[in-house]
Amino acid sequence: MVPKNKATITDVARAAGVSTATAGRVLGGYGHTSEDKKEQVLKAAQSLGYRPNALARSLITGKTRTLGVVAGDIQSPFYASVLRGISNVAEANGFGLLITNSDEAQSKEVRSVELLAQKQVDGLIVTPSDTRKARHLHNLRAMGVPLVLIDRAVAGLMVDRVATDNIAAAEHAVRHLIAAGHRRIGIVAELVDEDGGGLAAFLNRAIAGDPIETETLYPSWQRLLGYVRAHRIEGLSVDPRLTLRAGSYSAQAAQAVVPSLMAAAEAPTALFTTDGTMSEGAMRALNELQISIPGDVSIICFDDLDWMSFHRPGITTISQPRLAMGEAAARMLLERIRGEEYPPRTVLMPAELIERGSVARL
Amino acid sequence: MVPKNKATITDVARAAGVSTATAGRVLGGYGHTSEDKKEQVLKAAQSLGYRPNALARSLITGKTRTLGVVAGDIQSPFYASVLRGISNVAEANGFGLLITNSDEAQSKEVRSVELLAQKQVDGLIVTPSDTRKARHLHNLRAMGVPLVLIDRAVAGLMVDRVATDNIAAAEHAVRHLIAAGHRRIGIVAELVDEDGGGLAAFLNRAIAGDPIETETLYPSWQRLLGYVRAHRIEGLSVDPRLTLRAGSYSAQAAQAVVPSLMAAAEAPTALFTTDGTMSEGAMRALNELQISIPGDVSIICFDDLDWMSFHRPGITTISQPRLAMGEAAARMLLERIRGEEYPPRTVLMPAELIERGSVARL
DNA sequence: CTGATGTGTGAGAACGTTCTCTTAACCGAA
């Protein structure tokens, strides 16, 4: 029996012959009620098909039991996995999930945050699209809205954060290539929006070993830094011509930038791609150029995608724990929502090198 | 200037020296207000950092401008793309998106729907995990909650629905294999929860050309039906031993079931996998068995995944418009929410055969 | 017997909006 027009707590109270207060106590599970009244109310609720209105409840309690997420693009394997991780712990705690895409554009991110804030989410998980300016995020903090950052940091924004240890992971990958005898290693990276004077200046500082503020670096720059550090450690010089900047976050951009490098006089013997999208673009380019792996060129990719294990040859990758990152972020956010107080925490998750068949020994 | 404690419309009204009614009219954009009052209110709102509380608004208007989605698993490429499509039109219309996973388990689906209903979403998009019984969905209809189904139908539930034309697409794929000279074609399908007497009985009815209620068939069964029909049309008999049922929706299950078939006395010369997950499992198995494509076996996959275009050889696939499906579903839902009345619509989207290099001519 | 403590119940306020009424002013037409 499902009535067409929804029953409210007042209807239930009337049907059960009690006050709305008592009905609320039974149905909301707070306060004290006698067994018989409880039974009456429950029976009335059942027969009326009562469903609590979370809106009204939230309005008065000030809690929505809803988390807001601003992801770059739900569709990409990275965000899809992270979201699943977030969803797992949200669900386990009875929280809903309001999800938006920023497409890595700050204007969209700002609109998303505004939407989520108006809907009164209890907390937000954001992958900020700009690591420098982010007034909307500072505002959230000032308003006391719990906030957790994933994958990127924001300068001066002291909040919880979870990310991969990009520098160490990239360094590990490149040293693995060097250990296999490779001396000319190309890097295919997004490297959008250079901060502090462009790619050349960054490379010079990195090569010279100058101190660099790594926290607020974009992941692709961090991975480039790891690449440079690996060279330094192994006593190799870095050839800037081997640094391929896609300039935007798309497989097309990566694909477009690879051929020139491979056709160069001194082509690299190995490639390091700095994320799943770059990997896809690079693979597309190599496929079109009929370059064989690892015969003509070796490759290590950042982020282990499904196909890499059954591709021939298997692709050697840096596997980052995407699901666990989402879960960690959600758990940290829930702690903040519960009111637990810590100094802002940064969780750097280790990535794992998975050796398959895409790296040749020279 | 961002005040710590949030300002309400009452605060704004007081600061502007008007009634809450007038402030509401300005800030909510309804009714009439004079220019000077409007200016005062806007200025007050600005300086107080006023942000409307969507909860309170929704409570009284009865509209939340939020869509609920119950997907199987956000993480899978299929759902990720569909969700992105939904998200695109939701966002364009100023709607939020509350997303949950069912993992294809009805118990979780029921809990998800309950959560979303309590949060008073204006409408729901669901990929029902059970096409037979779905009381919770019938209840929604009875309560007048707009509902759109994706990918699957539910027996007796007359609501809008968008899906791929699975039977035609599968038939097309298998006929393509037959045209290439293949006579023994294996099918790798999920085929969970047989309805009406199991796989053998279903095959017999399909082979005999008996009428079959196709609407409420699960996609993998529909694709199996297309497979059988292709054989009928081409005058070939169907060998039930070539029907591989994974029995659950996971790549592992698909992977586990392939080796026996390939080792059989009369192994198939071609394989048809009925979805992305089955494709992945089959590819894993073939890779482990060192079976080469298309030399040892040809393959056509259902659902075009990213890697299929740069895999060597390129994988010939049936490409279904996942993004467009999500967009269509969201658009239909928004129409219903706006109150437009039609008889329940079923949108069957055509899938496209993309020829690449995984099918050999015999 | 008194006071303190705890349980059970209801009346009514509160949450932050929008909605419904009412009043008032103004305008032009009868």
Next chain:
DNA sequence: TTCGGTTAAGAGAACGTTCTCACACATCAG
């Protein structure tokens, strides 16, 4: 002048809950 219509603005109800308060009635220690 009177009437109807439009525009502007405020008072207060309404949405469906939970919260606060008050009160009645136990029970129990001193």
